[in-house]
Amino acid sequence: MRERLDCAVLAAGQNDWVDTLVGAxxxxxxxLHAPPGARGGGVAAMLADPALSLGRYDACLVYMDGxxxxxxxxxxxxxxxxxxxxxxxxxxxxxxxxxxxxGLGMADFVRPPFCAEALRARIERLLDGAAPxxxxxxxxxxxxxxxxxxxxxxTADEDALCATILRRSGAELEAYAVAAASRHASSRExxxxxKGRIIERFERAYIHAALGRHRGxxxxxxxxxxxxxxxxxxxxxxxxxxxxxxxxxxxxxAAPDG
Numbered sequence: 001m002r003e004r005l006d007c008a009v010l011a012a013g014q015n016d017w018v019d020t021l022v023g024a025x026x027x028x029x030x031x032l033h034a035p036p037g038a039r040g041g042g043v044a045a046m047l048a049d050p051a052l053s054l055g056r057y058d059a060c061l062v063y064m065d066g067x068x069x070x071x072x073x074x075x076x077x078x079x080x081x082x083x084x085x086x087x088x089x090x091x092x093x094x095x096x097x098x099x100x101x102x103g104l105g106m107a108d109f110v111r112p113p114f115c116a117e118a119l120r121a122r123i124e125r126l127l128d129g130a131a132p133x134x135x136x137x138x139x140x141x142x143x144x145x146x147x148x149x150x151x152x153x154x155t156a157d158e159d160a161l162c163a164t165i166l167r168r169s170g171a172e173l174e175a176y177a178v179a180a181a182s183r184h185a186s187s188r189e190x191x192x193x194x195k196g197r198i199i200e201r202f203e204r205a206y207i208h209a210a211l212g213r214h215r216g217x218x219x220x221x222x223x224x225x226x227x228x229x230x231x232x233x234x235x236x237x238x239x240x241x242x243x244x245x246x247x248x249x250x251x252x253x254a255a256p257d258g
Contacts, residue, residue, distance in 0.1 A: 004028070005123050006056065008035045008084065010046045011063035012071065021061075025116035030123075033057070043068070043075040052082035059123045060084045061110075064101070065091035076104040085126045087119070165202075166209045204239045207232075216246030 009018050009032050021032045035051045052060060060082060064072055085107040090098060098109055108122050189197070210221040222232035236243070 002029070002124065002127070005030050005058045005120060005127075007032050007087075007119070007123060008052060008057045008060045009033065009063075010035070010043075010060055011089075012043050012046070012068055014063050017063060021114065026120045030116055030120040032061070043071045044078070047075055047082060049082075052084055055083065057082075057084040058127060059107075060086050061119065062086055062088050062106075063091070064088045064093060066093070069093065069097060073100070073104060076101070076106075085123065087122060087126075089114070164209075165205045166213060200239075203235055204241070207235055207239060207241050211241070211243050211246045214246075216243040216248075218243055 007030065009021050011018050018034050022034050024031050035046075035049050035057075051057070062072070086105055088098075088101060088106050088109045090109045090111055093101075098106075101109075107126055110119055110122060206225070207221075210225055211218070214220040214224065218232060218236070219229055222229040225232060227235075235241075
C-alpha cells in the first residue's frame with residue numbers, strides 16, 4: 001500500500017462539488033486536487049491541462065452525468081489521454097454509456113455517494129496493474145475497434161436501440177453516434193463511407209419505427225417526422241421499406257392510407 005496517492009478532480013460546472021473534495025482523505029493516504037485548468041474551461045481544456053501528463057497525479061476523478069456526457073464523449077474521442085488513470089464519478093449513467101466510456105479511455109468507475117476509501121482502493125488497483133471489474137453489457141460488439149479489436153457488425157444491443165429509436169433522448173443518440181464514429185474511424189473506411197453507413201442505419205431504423213408507431217399510415221408517419229410525404233416516400237423507396245406489414249398489424253378500426 002502506497003503512503004500517498006494524488007488524484008486530480010475534473011468537473012465541468014461543478015466547482016462547489018470539487019471544493020468539497022479538495023484536500024486530504026483516508027487518513028492522509030489520498031489527496032484530491034483541482035488542477036489549474038479544472039475551473040472555468042470546457043472539458044477538452046481540462047483534459048489538455050499539461051499538469052495531467054507530468055506525472056504529478058496518479059489518477060483523475062472525472063464527474064460525469066447525463067447532461068455533460070456528450071461533451072465528455074467528444075473530448076475523450078478527440079483528445080490525447082492524460083498519463084494519469086481516468087476514473088469516472090458516474091452520476092445516474094446507464095450501463096450502455098459506461099461500457100462505451102471504457103472504450104474511450106476510462107479506466108474505472110465509482111458511484112455516488114463519494115467514498116474516499118473506495119476511490120483509494122481503486123487507484124491502488126490500477127497502479128498495481130490489476131484489471132478493473134468487467135464493464136456492463138455493451139451497446140457495441142465485444143470485438144469492436146472501440147474496445148481494441150476489429151468487427152463492424154451490428155449487435156443485438158444495437159438492434160434494440162434501433163427498434164426503440166423514437167423513444168431515445170437526444171443525448172443517447174448523440175452518444176451512439178460518437179461511439180459508432182469512433183468504431184468506423186478504426187476501420188479502413190473513408191469518412192464518407194463511414195458517415196453514409198451510420199446515416200443509412202439511422203434512416204432505416206427511424207422509418208421502420210415511425211411506420212410501426214402509425215400502423216403503416218405514411219401520411220401520419222411523415223407528419224410526425226416533420227417531413228414532406230413525398231420525401232418520406234423517397235426514403236422508403238431508398239431503403240426498400242414496405243408499409244404493408246405494419247398495416248396488417250393494425251387493428252380492424254384503423255384506417256391506413258393508400
